[in-house]
Amino acid sequence: MSFRLKAITREEHLAFVGTRxxxxHMQVPAWGDVKPDWRAESLGWFDEEGRLVGAGLVLLRPLPKVKLKRYLAYLPEGPVIDWTAPDVERWLQPMLAYLKERGAFSVKMGPPVVTRRWSADAVKAAIADPQARKLRDVEATAHEPQAFDLADRLRRMGWQQTEPDGEDGFAAGQPRYVFQVPFAGRTLDEVQRSLNQQWRRNIKKAEKAGVTVVRGGYDDLPAFHEIYVETAQRDRFIPRPLAYFQRMWKTLRAEDDDRMRLYLAHHEGEVLAAATMLTVGEHAWYSYGASTSRRREVQPNNAIQWRMMSDAYELGAGTYDFRGITDTLEEDNHLLGLLRFKVGTGGQAVEYIGEWDYPLNKVLHKALDLYMSRR
Incomplete structure (x- = not known):
């Protein structure tokens, strides 16, 4: 028998999140306010006794250039259900039926399920191996068999896996490959000792040079954004406008004071680096980062990251998440330096099961794919 699914209030949704x-961070009610171009709705799964046993934030966006009120339904890094259940159909079929009634022509979701992990040593060896071109082709340190069983069940249900686009290994939605530093069961000193020699040396160098890392507020967002735009030009990505970060700050912190933090690395009166950190429960994410090309020798990036990791540890985080990494290991890849930087923390590369699409209307789903391919 399937679970009963219906819309729930923000308060019910947030209370459920608090039990996990x-x-x-993309499955909390406030995230819907960060995305005003989408219509957000909180969904709840109820068992036979009427207990809320699952929740999800779904974002609905109308099909572009079509008068019909038909929507793409997107659950980024969600929904929050029992993904280990042998009968996952009980969870997903009611969701598909509900969203179809709401006018969805396609559903996209990102199950928060890990498939493989690579230790820092394994990633370093892969980078050094001229024969290794993709992380996905390198033998993993750990496998999660249940994730592969889940993927098979999803395919049998008609879900289609979204493959990473281009050379960088990033999907069109959320990253499939991330880098994480586990904190659980370790002291902060043990975490610091797991940093490689270069990281520890750079932290000391920043301290000796007089770099100070401080927490910022709403009024510091323009300073962050100025060097964020510089970073975007240097690293070849399209920057988000200042208004996006101001909206993030207001909406996320209205839900929880520690949901979003801003850090700035100062040196001789100038901001050299800045970054945002998001926290939900025992998980902290390095969300957006920025650094200027000036005075890089004083190592502000290592200083700001170590301060954020230390604060995340003090908040009770069990994982510090550096978010997306490239899947490509070739030397000419412009993101390889960022991967090396993250590997220096001694953490682990993590592969998630990825994002999956379910076409409720195959014609409109194909039309959206065509539209996105031409953008």
Whole structure:
């Protein structure tokens, strides 16, 4: 028998999130306010006794250039259900039926399920191996068999896995490959000792040079954004406008004071680096980062990251998440330096099961794919 699914209030949704050790920051009610171009709705799964046993934030966006009120339904890094259940159909079929009634022509979701992990040593060896071109082709340190069983069940249900686009290994939605530093069961000193020699040396160098890392507020967002735009030009990505970060700050912190933090690395009166950190339960994410090309020798990036990791540890985080990494290991890849930087923390590369699509209307789903391919 399937679970009963219906819309729930923000309060019910947030209360459910509070019962879980970790939920993606994209699956809290306030995230819907960060995305005004989408219509957000909180969904709840109820068992036979009427207990709320699952929740999800779904974002609905109308099909572009079509008068019909038909929507793409997107659950980024969600929903929050029992993904280990042998009968996952009981959870997903009611969701598909509900969203179809709401006018969805396609559903996209990102199950928060890990498939493989690579230790820092394994990633370093892969980078050094001229024969290794993709992380996905390198033998993993750990496998999660249940994730592969889940993927098979999803395919049998008609879900289609979204493959990473282009050379960088990033999907069109959320990253499939991330880098994480586990904190659980370790002291902060043990975490610091797991940093490689270069990281520890750079932290000391920043301290000796007089770099100070401070927590910022709403009024510091323009300073962050100025060097964020510089970073975007240097690293070849399209920057988000200042208004996006101001909206993030107001909406996320209205839900929880520690949901979003801003850090700035100062040196001789100038901001050299800045970054945002998001926290939900026992999981902290390095969300957006920025650094200027000036005075890089004083190592502000290592200083700001170590301060954020230390603060995340003090908040009770069991994982510090550096978010997306490239899947490509070739030397000419412009993101390889960022991967090396993250590997220096001694953490682990993590592969998630990825994002999956379910076409409720195959014609409109194909039309959206065509539209996105031409953008």
């Amino acid at each position: 050790p970790s939920v993606s």
